[in-house]
Amino acid sequence: MTESASPPLPERPWRRAVGRGLRNRCPACGKGAIFGRFLKPASACRQCGEALDGHEADDFPSYIVIIVLGHIMVPTMIEVNSALAIPFAWQAGLWPTLAFVLAxxxxxxxxxxxxxxxWARRMHGFAHRG
Incomplete structure (x- = not known):
């Protein structure tokens, strides 16, 4: 018995795909929107038809935002507090508001x-798609 090998899947450059994703564009064609609503991904790209519902992003984007935001906010707070004498009551409103807006x-x-x-790495629900 001989088993036929499946043809190799086309390569998906991850840097280009991630750049498109960061700009709310379909990772496949770069034209259609990846989101239908604010954080609700479209089930498929309206331009090329690429299925986008195979993701399992879960909480990972939130963790990335928290880590990056912490690296932005903490040094900013330290520098502002050392350079300016902002009253604590103002800071109690300023920093949480800034953190919310940036997040x-x-x-x-x-x-x-x-x-x-x-999508580019064919992870999770994107594993067996061409």
Missing amino acids: AAMIQPVKGGVIAFQ
């Missing part, structure tokens, strides 16, 4: 990048 701005691009990376 809201970062979460969608980061999730798009994670989904695109999974």
Whole structure:
């Protein structure tokens, strides 16, 4: 008995895919939107038809945002506090507000990048797709 080997799947460059995902674009064609709503990925690209529902991003984008945000906020808070004498009451409103705004701005691009990376590496639900 001879088994026929399946043809190799086409390569998916992960850097290009992640760049597209960070810009809310389909990792395959770069034209269609990866998200249908703010954090709800589209089931498929409206331009090329590539299925996007195989991702398992789960909480990983949130962890990335928390780590990056911590590396931005902590040094900023230290520098601002050493340079300026901002009253504590103002800081109690300033830093959480800034953290919320930055986190809201970062979460969608980061999730798009994670989904695109999974697509490029054929991880999870993208494993057996051409």
